[in-house]
Amino acid sequence: MMCRRDLRMIMLYESKLNHSAAEAARNLTLAFGSKSPSKRTLRCWLAMFASGDFDLKEKAGRGRRVSLYDEALRAAVESKPDNTTRVLAADFDVHHTTVVKPLASISLVKKIQKWTPHHLTDDWRSTRYTICSNLLSEKTSHF
Template identity: 40%
Template sequence: MEYEFRHGSKAAEAARNINDVYGANTTNDRTTRYWFARFRPGNFDVRNERGRPKMMVDNDKLKTFVEADDSQTTAELAATFEVRTKTILVHLPQIGKVKKLNKWVPHELNKRQREIRVETCL
């Protein structure tokens, strides 16, 4: 593919040429376009990358941030920790938090919180 790229071939043409030489279904247009996109900025490293890097969040720090301001959105937390929102959504249950009434709260109420709610209702 690198040869075809350097030769100036289009991705579809390169895929046909490669399949003609190495056999049908050796590659396809989509795969060739992917590699050509990697080659364009000068990245000719053909080693496979092992997926996305794992985004880790220190649960203790996350808990501190959430408890300091329980009205923060997942997007705000994600920006603070420089990770994706999905990563925050994975870590929040790990620290025992769920979103209720637009606040991050402990998943279970403690005894005192239950008593306060009963008193409020009465």
């Protein structure tokens, strides 16, 4: 797996060859497949290189950067598993979507607070049959 700086170096190389964003995207997709940057990303980087800025370092993004530590979030969920994402968000003082994404990344999903059968056991099958039979007999007896 290539790091971002290596990919930026390759984008600089494509820029030095005077390739368009579409050509660079085709070349990178051939070489790296789904791991290659998008055309829009390539367009931005090629425009930056064309303006004379050859700095390959990561620049700060727009907006407020908020991150939650997976361990802290996991500990909060394990201590009180019935909390909703909005309650967790209030505890961490972040927006609830900031909680949802890390929960999904650490493979935690919200389930019903009780066990539900995934397959029909013989007892459940007979119970359902009895209920259906009783309901049908009541319905047909009135006609």
